[in-house]
Amino acid sequence: MRPMPPAAKLPAASQVEVAVDFDSSIQNLSALDSAAYRLIGTATCQVDRAGNRYVCRLVSSVNPQKVAMLSSDELKERFLHLVADENLRIRLAEKTDGVRNVILALAFGALATNQNNAG
Template structure:
């Protein structure tokens, strides 16, 4: 019986780590958390508070297609996601009144329909 040849070793994916710092007086923790969530599958993100700053430690994860972002690409992607989350929060804040009126009218109409059907 011939001995089994050793298993081929796949090259280890290079791990990329980046730290991105934000001033906590102008950057919300919610936007950082949402951006970190949207990085799932690309990288992990740990947000720490250091004095008056948030420090986001990004570590790339193995992607399904084998491509690993460079440190600059990872940082750029995260900054894009943070900016997007900040914009979403501003739009939600500015449109809250209109959104609440639309919801009140929609649910008010549903309640009126239920009362008419029951009576």
């Protein structure tokens, strides 16, 4: 039996790095953190505060199973979309907070009433 030839090695892809900055007086840090979390597997994100700015340093993840790595423009665009999505989620949560609390109170109140009647 002949030995198997060694597997071909793919050339190492170079990592893409990009910095995106936001005004800290108008940008919510938790939205940046959430957007960074959603990039896991695609890129890493380090958020630093520099004066009145949040600087997000994005570095693409090298994944040999992925055929194409995002360009710096694509990575920046993806991150900006995720940040916009997280900002919208935060605003919706703030606007619906009262209704959500009423629904939870009614649900747990009904649960407590049912348990008291059963006992």
